[in-house]
Amino acid sequence: MLDLTSLKQAVDALNRSLDISVSELEALDPKIAEAVRAGVIQQFEVAYELCWKFVQRWVRTNDAEASGQPRTRKELFRTAARLGLVSDPAPWFEFGDARNLTTHTYNNLQAELTCEIARRFLPHAVALVKALESRSD
Numbered sequence: 001m002l003d004l005t006s007l008k009q010a011v012d013a014l015n016r017s018l019d020i021s022v023s024e025l026e027a028l029d030p031k032i033a034e035a036v037r038a039g040v041i042q043q044f045e046v047a048y049e050l051c052w053k054f055v056q057r058w059v060r061t062n063d064a065e066a067s068g069q070p071r072t073r074k075e076l077f078r079t080a081a082r083l084g085l086v087s088d089p090a091p092w093f094e095f096g097d098a099r100n101l102t103t104h105t106y107n108n109l110q111a112e113l114t115c116e117i118a119r120r121f122l123p124h125a126v127a128l129v130k131a132l133e134s135r136s137d
Helices: 005-017 022-027 030-062 073-082 090-104 108-134
Strands: none
Touching: 005 030, 005 108, 022 030, 030 073, 030 090, 030 108, 073 090, 090 108
């Protein structure tokens, strides 16, 4: 059984950081808005990393066909979709690409884009947590 505590905490932290609306964010002092965006990006990075790592653990433990597989994150999320942990792997590819960009690029436009992707990511992460909870007994 997987201990999902850290994953749940990361997804909850992302949810709290996204609690501020776009219009509220735009109304803030630019320095504070930048700090809030940075916090959202940080929470997105942590939640995404934990999501794929927990999927990887679950797949390796519960899918005999996976033995040593999958090798890439795209393969992992395709496998997760095949096994019913996620409904569609395609959004997870976008989330992974966005996560990779946060490591190599930082500018205001990229920060805003990543925050929008984090908003789209959240319901997928919540659904994944529920799927892992229901299938980790």
